[in-house]
Amino acid sequence: MALRIRIKAALLLLGLLTTGLTQVPIPASAPRGFWALPENLTVVEGAVAELRCGVRAPGSTVQWAKDGLLLGPDPRIPSFPRYRLEGDPAKGEFHLHIEACDLSDDAEYECQVGRSETGPELVSPRVILSILVPPKVLQLTPEAGSTVTWVAGQEYTVSCVSGDAKPAPDITFLLSGQTISGISANVNEGSQQKLFTTEATARVTPQSSDNGQLLVCQGSSPALDTPIKASFTMNILFPPGPPVIEWPGLDEGQVRAGQSLELSCTARGGNPLATLQWLKNGQPVSTAWGTEHAQAVARSLLVMIVRPEDHGARLSCEAYNSVSSGIQERGVTLQVTFPPSAITILGSASQSENKNVTLSCITKSSRPRVLLRWWLGWRQLQPSEETVMDGLHGGHISMSNLTFLARREDNGLTLTCEAFSEAFTKETFKKSLTLNVKYPAQKLWIEGPPEGQRLRAGNRVRLVCLAIGGNPDPSLTWYKDSRTVTEPRPPQEPRRVQLGSVEKSGSIFSRELVLITGPSDNQAKFTCKAGQLSASTQLVVQFPPTNVTILANASTLRPGDALNLTCVSVSSNPPVNLSWDKEGERLEGVAAQPRRAPFKGSAAARSVLLRLSSRDHGHRVTCSAHSSELRETVSAFYRLNVLYPPEFLGEQVLVVTAVEQGEALLPVSVSANPAPEAFNWTFRGYRLSPAGGPRHRILSGGALQLWNVTRADDGLYQLHCQNSEGTAEALVRLDVQYAPTIRALQDPTEVNIGDSVDIVCTVDANPILPGMFNWERLGEEGEDQSLDDMEKMSKGSTGRLRIHHAKLTQAGAYQCIVDNGVAPPARGLVRLVVRFAPHVEHPAPLTKVAAAGDSTSSATLHCRARGVPNIIFTWTKNGVPLDLQDPRYTEHTYHQGGVHSSLLTIANVSAAQDYALFTCIATNPLGSDHTNIQLVSISRPDPPSGLKVMSMTPHSVGLEWKPGFDGGLPQRFQIRYEALGTPGFLYMDVLPPQATTFTLTGLQPSTRYRIWLLASNALGDSGLDDKGSQISITTPGLDQPSREPDYQLPTEQPAGPSEMPLLPVLLAAGGLLLLSNASCVGGFLWQRRLKRLAEGISEKTETGSEEDRVRNEYEESQWTGDRDTRSSTVSTTDVEPYYHSMRDFSPQLPPTMEEVSYPRGEALEEENMAFPGHLYDEVERVYAPSQAWGPLYDEVQMDSCDFRWPEDRYEDAKRIYDQVAGDLDPMEPDAIPFELRGHLV
Incomplete structure (x- = not known):
């Protein structure tokens, strides 16, 4: 402690001595006057305010005046600890920065420039700083955040009181989301002048439908963007409904023997849910039931295998709960149906022809009785006698006797006795024999x-x-x-x-x-x-004709020639009819004399005469030999080869469509024999070269191919072709089209959650097609990119994507794709922003943070919420709005897209003032939410819990546990154990101290041990009373297998002396004297080092690129300066604040010399640690945020032992104002301290 005090004193003295060195002389020739004047400013109480003043005479003395009171030229402004001058004096920057504004700051201000050798004094126009005071808390009775148990139908009274505000807030009550009428409200004076409070009372009668719902008190004020709320949960008690048995079928009680009967008994409603049990003939058979709280249903399932002896049994289900007036019951009686278990045939089925066969058929007991019948093959036989007798379990036994005559035709047939009943229509019960009859040979x-x-x-x-x-x-x-x-x-x-x-x-x-x-x-x-x-x-x-042949009288043909063809059919049965056709056109022929036919069949012959034309070229003349009786035709054809001049066909394309900058093909459909010898194209009177050109060529078939077509190529093209028989001409039109272009697309498109919105996309395209619009949703792999719940519409050149009842999962990037068949399709990106009310993360029902209440310590409370647009945080203490004008309170706010965080640092913690319940309230224009944090005194730690065995060997045991609240101080764990039957206890310290797993070694095989786990800190231990911190084990023998864990547990370190060595103490004392003498030199070197680091930041800022700027899907990254108090607000996509848990931090108690560790030998690094809160050098002991904040920020990774900012990240905050925040290079979350993140300009 002495070493730390002397270091601080030396630095303070050095700072006082070097105050005058911070002002750098400016040449007298610099221009005078103001380059930046202050402006009127209105802020909310507790925010940060900055009044700007830029002077063109940097060599002059500059100071500010408040209501005529001069604040002095000292940048620290000693008389006003919340005031300071910011900016670079060398650049003429003398901005007045006020943190945690309160009503006392509501005044007139002016910037004054003192007289110098080169000119008179200057005074800026007066500006006014106005302060607004919103309500910060609602006190609800019954207590907000609790669960209140009421009985349905009874009347209760609730009251709600607001905190100080200007003007008085309006209070409303909501029961299960519905506004309560008949509220009594009174407005009272607040704790200060111009402040007011509102007290409201309402009477409510809850119903069973209100169970689990919220009763909300809501306060609104013009000083708030969104109302503040307080609520509690209602637990309404009411009885359940009657039980219902779900019978698996239409006929209740009707079952089959051997059937697995599953009956479900259900009782709906009730708080608490019903208790169920099953009875059989009045005796309990099942007392197991389950509950489904989400559906408010109690359910019990009875499973039993039905047996014949269950016939007539009664099954019943009973339901009741603690508020039931009596037991409710539902029952059913079983009617069991069972078939015969076996059928037996007595007698022999082997007999000679024309002799009698006698047999008997007997069944086992069945319910109902079965009838017997005899079958010989598929023929039914009549029995000679039938008998019915009583059987077991209310059933019957049937018997049938049969006598019949054996015949030759019945040999090998199956003789069957079949039992049947209407109760067993889907089953067959039978016994069969094979009949054997002997007879002589036949035909x-x-x-x-x-x-x-x-x-x-x-x-x-x-x-x-x-x-x-x-x-x-x-x-x-x-x-x-x-x-x-x-x-x-x-x-x-x-x-x-x-x-x-x-x-x-x-x-x-x-x-x-x-x-x-x-x-x-x-x-x-x-x-x-x-x-x-x-x-x-x-x-x-x-059989059809075996061969059909066509004979011709000429080989060379031209239009107008006559051709004679003869068709011959060799043999067929029956005779065939010969016919002629040409390409489906029937021709008339003349019969001719045939030859003799083989295979006892018939022969035929027929001739035809043709007059030819050019259209006959390539046609086939077919001779068909058809048999009407066989319905079969055998054909042969003769292909015509007619010479004629070129002729354009009907399928000749007259209009060709092409894409601008693409290719076009003007096809040719011409018929000629022989083929055309040349194709000549002309366009607008100019003949196109047959050898081709820069953008055209004539293909071998006469088609004209164009590429890189433009709109100038649109028009009529003339084709001329010829062969040895003549010539022909045709005209073809070329139509040029172009791809779509997006002309209008609103980005971003915003919508409140639950509302509907249209994303509109307008294009310019030719042609415009009805279905050319398409939409896609962009996102990471694995995300839902379906558009099933959205409506796609289009009309003309405008397409719409309509989103009904917008959800958070629909927020993100969408792509409008327009494809009219002309490539490439047009694509446009648009972002959909879904705005929603805040939701505060609750890591536990009540979070505790510990700090010493001796007015020398500090504590940091953390609150995290999600919502869009940005969230505003407010804090209350014991239901009263927190006065952030108090210099002991500092708030920092951070934004990352839809995630927002608030850190409240309390300096000089006092037990009388600050040991209280703090409430964090998150609000935005769509709603609010809150969470509670209890600030308590530093105390002994709570006992650990969940002590369990993870592995065991004959000589060791692996343990695991959950640490309790550490009491606000670093805690360590100690294991106490004893071997039963052996006097005395053994102790083992857990290393490292913060470990929650440990392997205890040195045990004996086959020995029973009792193990205790204690937690301790500087104020004492947790005691041994908690059952969750002790366990009994028995180690396995050497011949038993060991149970090894899946991971390596830490083991104890070799024990060493716990006393502090004398030599290091002496060295520490000597080092203290050396540090005291060197403090002035070290302070001077530290100032030079800060200057170099600030220059490094400026260089990094200047080298930033536009590509490094990152936008999230909701807003631009920025440092928000509109709330200027002793708190700051950061919104960024890449930077999350450094959060530390109490498990990794502890109050910095005076270390011995050997315990002090400075990175890279910088002994003064300890005094410049940067935490999210403000540092009060004259009173503060450094504390970290509570351990309850750690799990909230899984995305923030840090070393548990690295609680200092690295030295290369300390940079002069003044230099960061040289650039705009958007030009800064993106950095890692822990790249720079909080006070240097972002820019206020």
């Missing part, structure tokens, strides 16, 4: 197409020879016209004849012959023989 026959049936050539014909009976088995042989039928050898493909082997099926023997019919099978006789028995069949095969 031989052929199965195939009927005799005389006409068969088509190429069809597959199957002939089967069958013989019944006979012993030995008969052999079957096939013949075709007295020749034995054999299969062709393998090289013959495809196989037209397939001869099967003799097969037996019961008493039937068969052999199959499969034919692919052809003309040679027409009227052939096929015979099957088996010994002396034989059977025959004859096939009639129909």
Whole structure:
């Protein structure tokens, strides 16, 4: 402590001695007068104000006057600790900076320039600084933020009192979002002149629908952008509804044996939710139930396997809760249906032909009774006797006797006894036997197409020879016209004849012959023989003409020539009709004499005479041989080759569309025989060179190809072509089109959450198509980019994307894409900004921050919220607005897109004044939200919790726990343990001190231990009473496997002496004396170092580029200077403030010499630490923000031990004003201190 005091005293003395050195002389020839005059300014109480004054006589003495009182030329203005002069005196900058403005600052100000050797004194015009005072808190009774339990239907009274404000605020109450009428309100005087408070009272009668809803007190004032709010949650008690059993089917109580019955009992509503239980015949069978709080439903599921003995049982469900007047019950009676478990047939099913067979069929018990019937194959038999008897579980047993005559045709049939009932319509219960009847052999026959049936050539014909009976088995042989039928050898493909082997099926023997019919099978006789028995069949095969040929009388043809063609059909069955056609046009022919036809078929011939024209060239003249009976036609064609001059076809394109700066092809559709010898194009009277030009060429087919077309190429093109037979001409028009261009697109487009908005895109294009507009949503991979909930519209050259009921997830970048078929499509980006009310993040129901209340310490409270547009933070203490004019309070505000943060630093913490409940209220034009932070005294730490074993070996155990509140001081952990049965305790310190995992070693195998965990700080330990900080274990034996953790736990360090070594203490005392003597020299060197760092910032600023500027999706990055008090507001896309938890920070107690560590040997770095709060050198002990803030900012990464700003980041704040904030280079979040981030200009 002595070392720190002497260092501070030396620096203070050095600062007083060097005050005069800060003013640099300016040449007397510099111009005089003002280059910047102050202006009237209005700010909200607690904001920062700056009155600008720029002087062209920097060598003169400059000071400010407040209501005629001179403040003095000293830049620090000692009489007004919140006032100071800012700017570079060398540049004539003497700006008056006032922090934490209050009503005392409401006055007239003027900038005065003292008389110098070169001119008289100057005085600026007087300006007025006005202060506005908004209400900062609402005191709600019952307490805001709590949960109040009420009974539905009863009446209750609530009251709400506002804090000091000017003018008096208006107060309204909202119950479940609805405004309460009949409010009684009174306006009272505030704690100071011109300040007022409002007190309002309302009576409410809650209903069950209000359960879980908010009762909100809302205060509004002209001094506020948005109303402030306070609320509590209502917990309404009411009974549940009656239970309901969900029966899985239409018939309640009807079940099948073996069925898995699942019954769900549901009771809806109630607070608390209902308790359910199941009973079977009055006995509980299930007391398990579950609740779904989101749907306010209690549900119990009963699962049971139905058995026959459950017939007649009653199942019931009971429901009740603590406010029910009685138990509510719902029940159902089971009616169990069960089939017979087995069927038995008594007797033999083997018998000789024409003798009786006797059998009996008996079933097991069933409910209801089943009927029995007998089947022989598909034929039902009548039983001779039927009997029914009583069975188990209310069921019945059925029996049926059967006697019938065995016949030859019934051999091999299935004899079945079938049990059936209307209750089992979807199930079959039966027992089957196979009937065996013996009989002698029978006849031989052929199965195939009927005799005389006409068969088509190429069809597959199957002939089967069958013989019944006979012993030995008969052999079957096939013949075709007295020749034995054999299969062709393998090289013959495809196989037209397939001869099967003799097969037996019961008493039937068969052999199959499969034919692919052809003309040679027409009227052939096929015979099957088996010994002396034989059977025959004859096939009639129909086939189309085997060959059709066309003969011509000439080869060279021209228009007007006569051509004679003759068509010949060789053979067919039945006879065919010959016909002529030319390209679908029927021609009349003349019959001719045919030749003799093979395969017992018919031949035909027919001629036709043609008169030719140019249109006949390339046409085919077809001869068709058609059989009306076969419905088949065989055709042959003759292609005509007619010589004629060029002729343009009907499909010749007359208009060609092209894209500007693209290519165009003017096609040619011309017919000529022979082909045209040349193609000549002319445009506007000029012939285009056949050899091509810079932007055109004539293709081999006569088409004209153009490239890099312009609008001047639009017009008529004339084509001339010729061959050896003649010439022809045609005109083709070229139409040039162009791609779309976006002319209007509003960016950004803003909308309040829940409202509707149109994103409008207007283009210039040709052609304009109805469906040429398209929209895309841009974003990172994995984000929802769907436009399903948006409406796309277009009319003419304007397209719209309509968004209904805007949501936060719809905010972002959208792209308008216009494609009229002419590339490239036009694309335009537009940002959609969705504005929403603030939402404050609540890391815990109540956050605690500790600080010593001896008026020498400071504490920092942190508040973070989300909202768009920017959020304004206000603070209250115990429900009273915080007076930020008090120099002990400093607020810093930061903005990053839709995320906003406020840090409140309290200097000189007093137990009497500052140990209180602080409330952070975040507001923007759309609403507000708040959170509470309790400032408490430095105390012993809370006990750790959640002590558990992570791994265990015979000689060690891995432990893990959750630390409690550290009491505002660095805490360390100590393990106390004992081996049961062994007297005494052992202690082990956890290293590093802030660790929450530790491996305790040195244990014995197979030993039971009891382990305690203690937390301690400079004020004491947490004690051993908490059950969550002790555990009992038994180490495994050497022969048991060890349980290893998935990660490496820290182990204890070798124990060393805890006493402070004497030698370092002596060295520290010597170093203290040396530092005291060197303080003046060190202070001078420090001033030079700050100057060099400021020049470095200026150089970095000048080298910034336009590309380094970053815009978020809501607003530009900027330093907001409209709220000028002892707080500052930063809005940036890349920079988040440095936040430190109490786990990484502690009050800087006097270190010994060996504990002091300065980076790169700078011993004075300790005195220049930059925290988010203001430093009061004469009273403050440096504290960091509370540990409760740490988890809020996952995106901020920092070393837990690095709590100082690096020395290369200390830069002179005055030099940063040389550039505009937008020209600064982007830096890392921890690149510069808070006071140097951004720019006020």
